[in-house]
Amino acid sequence: MRSRSTLEMALLGLVAQKPQSGYDLRKTFATTALRHYSDSPGSIYPALRRIEARGWIESTTGKTSPADPRRRQDYRLTDAGKKTLIAWLDQPVSAEDMRMRQTELMLRFAFMDGNVPRSITIQFLGQFARELALYAAESRTKWQQMRDLIAKAMPGRVPIHTGLLAFEAGIEGMETQVSWARRVRAQLMEDAQ
Amino acid sequence: MRSRSTLEMALLGLVAQKPQSGYDLRKTFATTALRHYSDSPGSIYPALRRIEARGWIESTTGKTSPADPRRRQDYRLTDAGKKTLIAWLDQPVSAEDMRMRQTELMLRFAFMDGNVPRSITIQFLGQFARELALYAAESRTKWQQMRDLIAKAMPGRVPIHTGLLAFEAGIEGMETQVSWARRVRAQLMEDAQ
């Protein structure tokens, strides 16, 4: 259980922005860019109870007694939760992260606002761009090797191979993200002055 | 259990390319662009047995008796497996797929070679580009609305907001993929003549 599920961190990040209920969070997952998380009650409510049990969030229950019917419960971040969130946000970007947990890295970036100083965000983008550029370059090399291999196997013919083309799509996506990261980093540095 | 796990489909697609063992497949997951799948034996061997139980693959076991120690088992696709694979590949690209299962769509594309006629691949790319362009445009609109909202909240100041910037990264990635799909589609159509 090395890294906490990103669902829990997404919940923590959202609650940090504004105290809200499980229902509110479900709506966010259903309607925003976070829609790749399930908005099913079977994932969100248990996850909320897990992180509440760890002391990262607290709820102001509207219940008057345990027998009281289900009422809206607003969760807010505790100090411990804030510390956990910051620790998650403020980590170096490793090559391993880039290869295996790219969406988690973007999630971290998205939640930095208001939780870590701008300098940390700028540092993150620098590391992000560097690691991603390395990965993209390495992938380009592999891609060329694959292409040459295929060309050798079918000489005289233009090598068209959907596996290779899909790989290319991925590499182009990485290159776009490198540009994005460098541009945004420059923007943030300028803004900080 | 509406959609089979993509791990099973990835296994099916790889075995379709060439009969191979679980160990070979693990190496592929560990070293290629498919590395976001786990190469752990705890996921792959059970998955292989599941799809074997469904009759989609067969193994030529090297065992002489059940007591024989573990030996390499090469799996190959059955006719039923081939049919399942083709049915998975040859589906329309829905807006829902685009929003929730983008990586699965790319996986499908990557495995089309040798399994479906080129015309199906071209058709897929057309639908893929159309749906993705729609999604990207819709996201751009939402992005502008968010930006205006933030600008209104902090007047006079350039709105810098990591959530918004992360969203922008996603949109730029989509736009890159749209270009890729259109370019590759044209390439395939030209090649077909």
Next chain:
DNA sequence: TCCTCCATGTAAAAGGTTACATGATTTG
């Protein structure tokens, strides 16, 4: 009154992760 939305809950099943384990074969 009926329908929709608000708001949460639970249980079963399936799948993946992690960790550990076994033994053969190849290589230095």
Next chain:
DNA sequence: CAAATCATGTAACCTTTTACATGGAGGA
């Protein structure tokens, strides 16, 4: 012969998915 690699297996744990369920509040 020791170490690395080949090759598969299993068990505990955790999370997610799916499906079903409860009950209040507000509007047509």
